[in-house]
Amino acid sequence: MGKFVLSEAKKGFKFNLIAGNGEPIATSQIYASAATAKKGIASVIANAPIAAVEDQTAAKFKKEANPKFEIYQDKKGEFRFRLKAKNGQIIATGEGYTKLASCKNGVESVRKNAKGAKIEVK
Numbered sequence: 001m002g003k004f005v006l007s008e009a010k011k012g013f014k015f016n017l018i019a020g021n022g023e024p025i026a027t028s029q030i031y032a033s034a035a036t037a038k039k040g041i042a043s044v045i046a047n048a049p050i051a052a053v054e055d056q057t058a059a060k061f062k063k064e065a066n067p068k069f070e071i072y073q074d075k076k077g078e079f080r081f082r083l084k085a086k087n088g089q090i091i092a093t094g095e096g097y098t099k100l101a102s103c104k105n106g107v108e109s110v111r112k113n114a115k116g117a118k119i120e121v122k
Contacts, residue, residue: 017110054068054069
């Protein structure tokens with residue numbers, strides 16, 4: 001089971017979702033307060049299990065409704081994902097992966113580890 005680690009950042013608060021093996025699998029934007037960051041965590045917990053996957057690297061990919069994971073390729077050619085809430089706001093992003101399959105595994109890891117994850121405050 002994963003955990004969310006909530007920590008202070010330079011201009012507010014952020015969280016990381018950490019997998020059961022101790023590896024970070026998703027991170028948040030910077031929030032103004034710990035309370036709003038906790039709302040972001042709640043949104044990940046609620047949306048990740050039900051989010052569709054929109055693979056934007058595929059030719060003629062199907063546009064999905066929010067909530068959704070968007071898989072895309074960045075300027076360096078790495079595969080990344082972002083989780084969007086029902087309102088379209090990005091609530092978590094993943095690291096860069098060299099292989100599409102690894103990125104898709106990252107999405108599944110977020111789904112699995114967010115559910116029932118505890119919050120640890122640093």
